Amino acid sequence: MEPPNEPGRYDLEAPILLHEWDPSFAREGPHDIEFKLFSINGHMLGAGEPIRVRPSQRILFRVVNASATLHHRLALAGHSFHVLALDGNPLPRPTIVRVLELGPGERADAMVEMNNPGVWILGELNDGQRNGGMGIVIEYRDVPGPPRWLPPAPVAWDYSLFGGRGSAAEPHGRFPLVIRQPESSTRWTINGQSFPDTAPLMVESNRRYRLVFDNQSAEPHPMHLHRHTFEITRFDQKPMAGVFKDVVVVPAWRQVEVDFVADNPGPTLLHCHQQFHMDSGFMVMMEYAS
Numbered sequence: 192m193e194p195p196n197e198p199g200r201y202d203l204e205a206p207i208l209l210h211e212w213d214p215s216f217a218r219e220g221p222h223d224i225e226f227k228l229f230s231i232n233g234h235m236l237g238a239g240e241p242i243r244v245r246p247s248q249r250i251l252f253r254v255v256n257a258s259a260t261l262h263h264r265l266a267l268a269g270h271s272f273h274v275l276a277l278d279g280n281p282l283p284r285p286t287i288v289r290v291l292e293l294g295p296g297e298r299a300d301a302m303v304e305m306n307n308p309g310v311w312i313l314g315e316l317n318d319g320q321r322n323g324g325m326g327i328v329i330e331y332r333d334v335p336g337p338p339r340w341l342p343p344a345p346v347a348w349d350y351s352l353f354g355g356r357g358s359a360a361e362p363h364g365r366f367p368l369v370i371r372q373p374e375s376s377t378r379w380t381i382n383g384q385s386f387p388d389t390a391p392l393m394v395e396s397n398r399r400y401r402l403v404f405d406n407q408s409a410e411p412h413p414m415h416l417h418r419h420t421f422e423i424t425r426f427d428q429k430p431m432a433g434v435f436k437d438v439v440v441v442p443a444w445r446q447v448e449v450d451f452v453a454d455n456p457g458p459t460l461l462h463c464h465q466q467f468h469m470d471s472g473f474m475v476m477m478e479y480a481s
Contacts, residue, residue, distance in 0.1 A: 201251040235324030248305040256293035259466035264316040268341040272301035282353040283433035292348035294413030294440040296464040312340040354431035359424035363398040385472025392477040394453040406441040413464040421451035
């Protein structure tokens with residue numbers, strides 16, 4: 192039997208799938224999408240079964256942002272998350288946070304100690320989205336009452352919280368990737384071009400490369416590299432190591448650097464995981480030299 196304080200031990204595994212419904216074009220900004228309804232695990236807040244727990248249990252929440260367009264911030268009223276893994280990869284520094292922030296396509300595994308009996312809401316911080324359905328009830332045994340929501344204190348989500356210190360080794364090659372949306376255009380560009388005109392990234396097998404994302408726009412972008420895993424080596428000017436992912440959110444007007452090993456030959460897509468950005472040309476192919 193594992194010791195009770197073993198980090199990998201948990202009593203219950205709870206999937207948390209974030210999604211939204213009933214889209215329409217926004218009144219302000221004709222190329223943005225709004226949603227009227229939201230759900231966790233296919234049910235609106237209050238419509239599905241609660242997650243039933245007991246005091247002193249450890250619950251492993253496996254959270255997936257299945258949205259094609261929206262970033263989400265989650266909190267569990269009265270509790271904290273002990274983040275153990277991101278995108279399925281264990282973290283070098285599991286860290287306790289009050290809020291999980293996930294861009295489209297991102298995943299997180301987070302343990303919660305059930306140490307505050309009551310009936311609570313695990314939900315989106317945005318009041319409109321939570322009231323529109325993005326929440327689920329967490330119910331302690333034998334504790335009656337209506338579900339409660341307590342907004343957490345403001346917090347900045349930062350991948351470097353979970354990483355090790357130190358600088359990454361120099362890669363064999365690097366790809367500067369400047370992200371822009373030209374004025375009065377609905378298209379997104381990488382290094383001045385929209386897909387299918389973006390120049391392919393040419394790599395050689397088993398070499399290490401660095402993607403240097405330079406977001407020169409007012410929107411965050413969840414960047415996804417197919418068929419490979421990368422390591423975040425610099426986040427907003429902070430060197431870091433040990434955090435491996437396949438989606439990384441590049442904040443507005445900031446830079447992020449990630450390293451990957453070209454170890455899966457074949458055509459590979461690099462794109463923004465925001466569906467409408469991708470549809471508007473925010474893609475580039477990576478190709479292996481023959």
